[in-house]
Amino acid sequence: MDALVTTEFLARALGSDGLVVLDATYTSTLPGSAKQEPRADYAAGHVPGALLLDLDTLVDAADPLPSMLPPRDLFEARMAALGITADSRVILYDDSPHHTSCRAWWVLGRFGVEASLLDGGIAKWKAEGRPIEQDTHAPAPTRFEAGMPRTQVRSLAEMQATDEQIVDARSAARFTGAEPDPRTECAPGHIPGSTNIPYGRFFESDGTWKQPDALRAEFEAVGIDLDKPLVATCGSGITASVIAFAAHLLGRDVPVYDGSWSQWGASPATPKALGPA
Structure with missing residues (x-):
């Protein structure tokens, strides 16, 4: 499929x-x-x-x-x-x-x-008026064994050493530090050198995905080169996955920083930047 x-x-x-x-x-x-x-x-x-x-x-x-x-x-x-x-x-x-x-x-x-x-x-x-049901289902259990990874992850240590382009999916206000982080343990701002694309930019007004040319334009508009390595981050690894999937639709394999700002922003050992990228 x-x-x-x-x-x-x-x-x-x-x-x-x-x-x-x-x-x-x-x-x-x-x-x-x-x-x-x-x-x-x-x-x-x-x-x-x-x-x-x-x-x-x-x-x-x-x-x-x-x-x-x-x-x-x-x-x-x-x-x-x-x-x-x-x-x-x-x-x-x-x-x-x-x-x-x-x-x-x-x-x-x-x-x-x-x-x-x-x-x-x-x-x-x-x-669209398509059918909805309330019934629950109990599928027959299977034996399942995990296979080789199809997606990539980044750790804090890897992020501290990376020279990849970093794309942050959070809102502009959270990225710049114009508003405090909603998690009180996290400082405001963003990872130094990262770029902001709020995840909502990848969707049309009806919640469907933009077409590939429009997705590509969102990356290019903030100076991201899709031919070079990049990594996605956000607040807690949820909306960073939107960036990873958008890139996947364009034939790119983009890892997610799983700890994201919940980890980076709360650590006293990591540098933080304020203002636009």
């Missing part, structure tokens, strides 16, 4: 052998942000046959940083419980302003699972 699929494609594909549709909505941990309840929202209505990925718990619970990559055994157990095999065709969607299916795509990719995103998410599906 293509990395991005339409609602028309999914409507035709529902019920086909090997297809697994996952609701990848995630509850934002950002202080002050609107709270969502993915389980309740899923129960209230989802794409027919879809399963809840429960991205909230697909994390490293032992790490004090928010939403860090899950350990391998947890990931394998979750995929097995969802009935996913190496031959499954996985389509992800969300109902989140943060486009959290991108994070799910990146997490699945770290463990070798190829997945596609539903363009426009469930909001577009509903707007």
Whole structure:
């Protein structure tokens, strides 16, 4: 399948052998942000046959940083419980302003699972009057073993040593330090030398992805050379995955700094910059 699929494609594909549709909505941990309840929202209505990925718990619970990559055994157990095999065709969607299916795509990719995103998410599906169900499903468990990574990650140490272009997906106000960081333990500002592309710039007003030429223009508008290495960051690794997926649509493999500003901004040992890039 293509990395991005339409609602028309999914409507035709529902019920086909090997297809697994996952609701990848995630509850934002950002202080002050609107709270969502993915389980309740899923129960209230989802794409027919879809399963809840429960991205909230697909994390490293032992790490004090928010939403860090899950350990391998947890990931394998979750995929097995969802009935996913190496031959499954996985389509992800969300109902989140943060486009959290991108994070799910990146997490699945770290463990070798190829997945596609539903363009426009469930909001577009509903707007078109397509069917919604409230039934829950219990797939037959499988045996699942993680494969070779399809996506890349960067650690704090790697970020401190990198000469890659750094693209920050946060809002301009948070990037420049014009407003304080919502996590009180984090300083304002950004990683020195990084460039800001607020993640919303990659989408049309209806929540669908911009066309490739327009995606490329967003990178070029801030001086990013897509022919040179770059890495994505944000507040906690969620919207950085939007940048990684946008680059993926352009044929580029962009790693995500998983700790992002939650780690860099809270560390007394890292330099911080204020103002525009």
